[in-house]
Amino acid sequence: MSIYPTSFAQLMLHLADINEHWADLAEGYERATFPRGKVILPTADYLYFVHSGMVRTSFTTPDGLEWIFIYQKDGCIFNELGVLGQHSKVFYTCQTDIVVSLIPSAVLQSLAFSRDYPHLLLNLIETLALKESICFSYMTDLARLSARGRVSQALLALAREHGEARVFVPDITQAEIASMMGLHPTSVARVVRALRSEGIIGAFTKKRLEIVSYDRLRELEYESDIPE
Amino acid sequence: MNRVTLYFRPHLCDENEDWLSILHKGTPFHLREHESFTPRDADLLFIRTGCVRYFCNTAGYKNTLTLIVGRHSLVNIGGAVTGANRFSRVVATEPTEIVLFSGYAFWDVRTVQEHPSLYRSMAKTLAKTIELYSSRAHNTCFHACVPRICHSLLTLCSPTYHEGEQYITALTQNDMALFCGMHYVTLSNALRLLREKDVIGEVTAHGIESVDYEKLVQISQLQLQL
Numbered sequence: 001m002s003i004y005p006t007s008f009a010q011l012m013l014h015l016a017d018i019n020e021h022w023a024d025l026a027e028g029y030e031r032a033t034f035p036r037g038k039v040i041l042p043t044a045d046y047l048y049f050v051h052s053g054m055v056r057t058s059f060t061t062p063d064g065l066e067w068i069f070i071y072q073k074d075g076c077i078f079n080e081l082g083v084l085g086q087h088s089k090v091f092y093t094c095q096t097d098i099v100v101s102l103i104p105s106a107v108l109q110s111l112a113f114s115r116d117y118p119h120l121l122l123n124l125i126e127t128l129a130l131k132e133s134i135c136f137s138y139m140t141d142l143a144r145l146s147a148r149g150r151v152s153q154a155l156l157a158l159a160r161e162h163g164e165a166r167v168f169v170p171d172i173t174q175a176e177i178a179s180m181m182g183l184h185p186t187s188v189a190r191v192v193r194a195l196r197s198e199g200i201i202g203a204f205t206k207k208r209l210e211i212v213s214y215d216r217l218r219e220l221e222y223e224s225d226i227p228e
Numbered sequence: 229m230n231r232v233t234l235y236f237r238p239h240l241c242d243e244n245e246d247w248l249s250i251l252h253k254g255t256p257f258h259l260r261e262h263e264s265f266t267p268r269d270a271d272l273l274f275i276r277t278g279c280v281r282y283f284c285n286t287a288g289y290k291n292t293l294t295l296i297v298g299r300h301s302l303v304n305i306g307g308a309v310t311g312a313n314r315f316s317r318v319v320a321t322e323p324t325e326i327v328l329f330s331g332y333a334f335w336d337v338r339t340v341q342e343h344p345s346l347y348r349s350m351a352k353t354l355a356k357t358i359e360l361y362s363s364r365a366h367n368t369c370f371h372a373c374v375p376r377i378c379h380s381l382l383t384l385c386s387p388t389y390h391e392g393e394q395y396i397t398a399l400t401q402n403d404m405a406l407f408c409g410m411h412y413v414t415l416s417n418a419l420r421l422l423r424e425k426d427v428i429g430e431v432t433a434h435g436i437e438s439v440d441y442e443k444l445v446q447i448s449q450l451q452l453q454l
Binding site for chain 2: 069114131
């Protein structure tokens, strides 16, 4: 029944189609189109279902910068925390133009919802469990890792999303990796340059990432600079 | 200056009271103080009385203290839902009664239709855990030691004491260090600084005495630097 393997809490950078069964329910509610760059604040009123496009979930850092938590694409729901009563400090930004359905939170609370869509309630819980697992990964592993460890984890997370292919389209920039891993873009560029010079990875652009040695990348993914 | 005592509280307490109505479907057992229990892949644990420390393995193979869970709350929802072994374990901080459920028994649509409140309660607990974890990750990644500790203390403490509420009676500084994502010695130094600046008084296993609450909040929100 799992939507993703989570034997260990693992970092994931992109989610897609994990809530595709919500599409039927979403059809019955108001649609909205938001332009790229539009910021959507958490609300107790609506759960959003993404029909097309990509949205990113972020926090603001103490320096006023954006810490990106995850990207979600077509077939995903977002703002679960808002409708479940958590006054979260997250916000959502449209990475591209997006089309969403606005599912009123009152619908989710109704008896009719659990009677007619019990599989969606189960899927909601699975989705929350998956996101909890990703948060756990950020909280434990990433927060304690060196810059090399964080970048290696991010590259391996991207690789897992692409079936651990040798070459794939990561659809993410080095600056975005920096924002997700809590690093300065210069630090990410320095680590990427080092990984390339050591022959661990090849090209890394938004359109092409080449992993030359998975074994050596895995050796780095838990490199920490905090004493035990 | 308004000074208060802060009392340590479990992260999760009285979260899943709807589950009290189906305890007869589970298997009860007891843990003595400091006794541990390792749930199987899909085991769902309900803390009926008492309190546990909840440990999980990280992908880096470290078993780390994750949450403190008190009465009437579920433990290991994530593992039970996904059927994935997170190598979690619970350790009782006091004599504790637990009711064990098989997650598989709850994973069918008919049970959802019969007991929707159980699932909504589960979803709310997961949302709260996500909020706690993401907030802790944000705090660990971006905040310096002192505001990080102040933030952690505020998520773990209550400035009021009410008869009938559940409080933690034995929280160690090592536990606090794990929640803050820092070394024990670093925590100890930062607590000493907070004491010297008269923000907090003595730190005990039950709580923190004589705290300048307003200042603690300001430091956690980076509005005040020591």
